[in-house]
Amino acid sequence: MTFWRAAGVIMRKDLMVEGRSGEVLWITIPFGLIALFLIPLALPLDNPLLQRIAGPMYWVILLLFGMTIALRRSAVGTTPQREALRMLGIDPAARFTGRVLATTLLSLAFALVLAPATVVLFDANLPTSWPLLLPIVMAVTLGLGIVGTVAAELTRGLRTRTALAPLLVAPLAAPLLVAAAQATESLSRGDSILLPALIIAFTVLGLAVIGVLTAGPLEETQ
């Protein structure tokens, strides 16, 4: 079985499991929207600050709730499930890639639901070149998917997993968050987003290399 075919089969399974459990659809997305809704409530509706913080708040909510998507129960699997996959002799990097792709697609769906909600709730002015944000959103969700999957692997089986995993994700995802917020700000000012885009691209690339290279050793670690 080829690398990408195996990754595709794993991704399809993860999405089917998520589709049935509804962890992201019925829990993460509604709670993310509620969190987004609470921020304007704390400020006067005519406050110009709302429009200014729309972009950064979008990315913060995406980071926080994207983390819960990456660390969802169904993404980790039980010990017998994991051992059954190990026994099939599938490349650990392919298994890792499949899980990352599934998490990325779910995070992307969350990001796409969150975007119009942010525009409406924060009365945000969309820059004319807003389509340029789409590849930024895709790259950030991919980065979150990689970081979250690595963190889930590192903390697998630990009693302190729920506390430790976000602590691992936050610093690794910080460059993505900062660069994405800068890109949004630059677009609204009509400036170039080349620098933040490059930061995001290199961060995602570095994370992907780390994730693929450590997939095997992490998988074999008890």
Next chain:
Amino acid sequence: MLLPAGTNPNAWRANSPVVHERCRVGAGQHETYTLAVSIPLLLTLVDAGVRLGSTTVLRNLSLELAQGEVLGIEGPNGAGKSTLLRVCATLLPLDTGSGTVFDAHLGSPGAQSVRPEIGLLAHQPALYEELTLRENLSFYGRLLGRRPGRVDELLDGVGLSAAADRRADQTSQGMQRRVDLARLLLIEPRLLLLDEPHAGLDSAAEKLIAAVVADVLGRRGAAIIVAHDTSRLADLTTRRLRLERGGLT
């Protein structure tokens, strides 16, 4: 292999480290001869030891499993039976001693490459509870590159055709066990490792275990079956050992 008269079978054995021989000595009409049948060893453990945390789970354990053998290992709870199977499956490294599976040294990268030859039935089923029984088997079938129709054949074989579209979490423990046995048939292993296979199965379903073992033996394989009581395995096993406090007796 026919050894010349006077050949010491033990010396011959010492010079054939990768094969296991069964020797029968007989007398012909005119001369004595030794008939040695070479049977490949699929698994060896020499003075194997495993520690989990501060607990020694397996100690100085030596074991050989030859092609065609069905080894039953009985022992009380906590004796190390499941740990032994996980070592044989290359999932758990040895802390002391050495061993081989299909000639690959345990702990070496090569040992991981023989995993597709091994079928492990663990305590808990390796099923995804949100997926149907058919979807579960299809998932493993796709990863193994099996043809789609094979899944339905196997579900039929384990008597679950009617329940194929039920979610795994809406089926009984026995049904999940049957699907796990079907998963083993899908893998087509040459080394079968069964951990308490009778748990949750009714007497009719117990025939499935015999069928899975026969399937593996038909592929020139071998099997290890562990249970806290191997009396139910009397008809299945060719040899039985007892594991107590991490050592074989």
